[in-house]
Amino acid sequence: MPLIPQSCPSCSSPLVVTQLNCTSCGTGVVGKFELSPFFRLSPDSLRFLEVFVRNRGNVKEMERETGESYWAIRRQLDEVITEMGFEESPKEDDLSTRRQEILARLSRGEINVQEATKLLAQIKGDPS
Secondary structure (H helix, E strand, O other): OOOOOOEOOOOOOEOOEEEEEOOOOOOEEEEEEOOOHHHHOOHHHHHHHHHHHHOOOOHHHHHHHHOOOHHHHHHHHHHHHHHOOOOOOOOHHHHHHHHHHHHHHHHOOOOOHHHHHHHHHHHHOOOO
């Protein structure tokens, strides 16, 4: 069964669920129904949450399974939280803290310059 469309194919305005039907007896219920925040998620975010739940929220296990860094996984989780409407986009203070953490890891030799550059691009939102 296809996913519920989120926006009008004609004008891109948000869609709402206004009718539900029983698959057994055909009874219909008409009204305006609220959907779970999970219905607002992109397919990529849903896949991320599947991996997150399968790994019981253990980021170390997610790192092993996906090959992504801790910070990439945290960024994806933050994006899902924002996409679900629970929190606004990261504030500049949060981004500054992340930059400082990356530079500290670089100075301790935990990551190389190429990895640091990639992580810094990720927190800026660059797709590289």
